[in-house]
Amino acid sequence: MYRYFILLFIVGFLASCNYREGLFEKKVDEHHVIKVTDYISRTDGLHPNAVFQYANRYRTVYLLVLDTTKSDIQGGLDAYAAFAVQSLASVDSSKAQIDTLKDVAVVNGMPARQYHIKLMLTGEETWFDLLVVEDKDRFYQILGWTISKRRSKYGKDIEAMVTSFTPK
Numbered sequence: 001m002y003r004y005f006i007l008l009f010i011v012g013f014l015a016s017c018n019y020r021e022g023l024f025e026k027k028v029d030e031h032h033v034i035k036v037t038d039y040i041s042r043t044d045g046l047h048p049n050a051v052f053q054y055a056n057r058y059r060t061v062y063l064l065v066l067d068t069t070k071s072d073i074q075g076g077l078d079a080y081a082a083f084a085v086q087s088l089a090s091v092d093s094s095k096a097q098i099d100t101l102k103d104v105a106v107v108n109g110m111p112a113r114q115y116h117i118k119l120m121l122t123g124e125e126t127w128f129d130l131l132v133v134e135d136k137d138r139f140y141q142i143l144g145w146t147i148s149k150r151r152s153k154y155g156k157d158i159e160a161m162v163t164s165f166t167p168k
Helices: 002-016 076-092 148-162
Strands: 023-027 032-037 052-056 061-069 097-101 110-121 124-134 138-147
Touching (some): 032 061, 076 124
């Protein structure tokens, strides 16, 4: 009887770890949606001003969206993107590695700039995918990240989620 209980527990545990393939649309705000994997879920505490926060702490995969009204920023998209990159890089300014993805000018019909950034965060090298987009009235930062040693496993999912940000 004990063996059957253990076997049933193991089968139940393994079944609960299954995730559906693909990306699933979630509402960011009244004007935008983003697609997320099934293995991350809504959370809070990643950033106090985030309008959207999802995470899987076990897999160390995180996604958040920040927004700013255009009237709060002078200089347009490039100035806001530089501010966003500098804000993130300042966490580890001496060692941050920033790669600008030069072929990204528009994402889902919105002017955009995209960056891959590596820096030390809580003692581990962390890889970030930062997309900065401009919409009619606002700028958005869409930020996904994981620890660098898991980039090969989760990087494609993170990039797909980040670049799925779109107007409704």
